[in-house]
Amino acid sequence: MKHLTHIRDLGPEGVETILAQAAAWKGKAPAPLFLGRILGMVFFNPSLRTRASFESVMLRGSGNAIVMDVGSGVWKLEDRPGAVMNEDRAEHIKEAAPVLSRFVDMLGVRTFSAGGDDEQDEVDPVISAFRRHVTVPLVSMESAREHPCQGLADMLTLRENFGSTKKLPVTLTWAPHIKPLPKAVPNSFLLTAAAAGCEVRVAHPPGFELHPQVRAEAEAYAKATGGSITYTHDQAEALAGSRAVYAKSWGPATRSAHTAGDVSALLASHADWMTTRKTLSRAAADALFLHCLPVRRNVEVADDVLDHPTSRVIDGAENRFHVQRSILSWLLSA
Numbered sequence: 001m002k003h004l005t006h007i008r009d010l011g012p013e014g015v016e017t018i019l020a021q022a023a024a025w026k027g028k029a030p031a032p033l034f035l036g037r038i039l040g041m042v043f044f045n046p047s048l049r050t051r052a053s054f055e056s057v058m059l060r061g062s063g064n065a066i067v068m069d070v071g072s073g074v075w076k077l078e079d080r081p082g083a084v085m086n087e088d089r090a091e092h093i094k095e096a097a098p099v100l101s102r103f104v105d106m107l108g109v110r111t112f113s114a115g116g117d118d119e120q121d122e123v124d125p126v127i128s129a130f131r132r133h134v135t136v137p138l139v140s141m142e143s144a145r146e147h148p149c150q151g152l153a154d155m156l157t158l159r160e161n162f163g164s165t166k167k168l169p170v171t172l173t174w175a176p177h178i179k180p181l182p183k184a185v186p187n188s189f190l191l192t193a194a195a196a197g198c199e200v201r202v203a204h205p206p207g208f209e210l211h212p213q214v215r216a217e218a219e220a221y222a223k224a225t226g227g228s229i230t231y232t233h234d235q236a237e238a239l240a241g242s243r244a245v246y247a248k249s250w251g252p253a254t255r256s257a258h259t260a261g262d263v264s265a266l267l268a269s270h271a272d273w274m275t276t277r278k279t280l281s282r283a284a285a286d287a288l289f290l291h292c293l294p295v296r297r298n299v300e301v302a303d304d305v306l307d308h309p310t311s312r313v314i315d316g317a318e319n320r321f322h323v324q325r326s327i328l329s330w331l332l333s334a
């Protein structure tokens with residue numbers, strides 16, 4: 001049985017399969033790909049795009065979706081093996097995952113990082129528990145470590161605009177925020193861009209390094225595809241010659257070593273990392289702007305960037321639909 005919870009489930013070859021199918025179906029009349037099929041969707045955290053796009057894929061494909069919000073209409077779920085369940089989590093994933101599997105043909109789970117512990121994010125405890133206990137294909141709708149659907153949609157957006165991602169110079173630039181956000185999106189952008197052969201430049205202030213295991217995995221993909229990855233604390237250096245700029249905020253590398261006050265001060269001290277038109281003027285003249293959304297306007301990214309004709313944030317969000325249609329049909333294929 002197939003699952004897609006991490007880019008390693010696909011590798012560079014699988015990334016190509018998903019993107020090729022997504023591109024082939026985009027713009028064609030909807031086919032009843034999911035006739036008689038049900039996708040179950042379990043949300044531990046809020047979502048606009050992921051929720052609406054997966055549900056739309058199923059409905060437009062003549063299938064159906066069941067959407068469940070954990071802790072609001074659905075029991076709070078326990079993931080820890082051997083937990084003594086005497087607090088607020090009424091049901092263990094050991095029961096929830098196989099029970100839901102009896103009702104649906106595929107299951108999607110969204111579960112953000114618990115925050116502060118990159119080692120735990122590597123373990124990815126909640127999606128891993130689902131993966132152990134489901135009896136139908138599982139797709140990540142963003143977990144602690146990765147957001148593979150987002151990374152794949154980003155690559156589709158780049159290919160539509162540039163034809164190819166082979167050695168395409170792209171910058172992933174850290175952005176300021178009022179709170180420390182998860183690293184799933186930057187991790188996925190790095191992993192999928194490397195798997196798609198991009199020349200990836202990653203720029204962030206000191207102390208915001210991505211996990212060494214993620215970087216090593218991305219390096220292996222870059223090596224296999226002829227891509228490359230460089231890291232810098234100098235945003236302008238990364239941007240020079242970049243054809244696409246991907247802004248994303250994420251929390252410090254060792255958040256558990258900081259108090260909440262430290263983290264706020266750290267984030268506030270880098271307000272000048274906000275992407276503005278001036279920032280983009282350092283990239284190639286035809287550079288495009290991408291962001292996964294939701295975006296905090298004039299904190300992460302200035303209005304003049306988001307409202308400029310070079311922004312691809314809305315087209316990028318649409319591509320979530322196209323890659324997920326491709327992913328779900330791949331999951332159901334033998």
Ligand SMILES: NCCC[C@H](NC(=O)CCC(=O)O)C(=O)O
Pocket residue numbers: 142147181182183184185249292293294296
């Ligand atoms: N799925 C796309 C991003 C989700 C999440 N953003 C957020 O939680 C933003 C919340 C805020 O801005 O308050 C993240 O960064 O991983």
Ligand SMILES: NC(=O)OP(=O)(O)O
Pocket residue numbers: 046047048049050051142150292293294
């Ligand atoms: N980009 C993304 O996953 O958006 P949502 O959090 O709204 O689903």
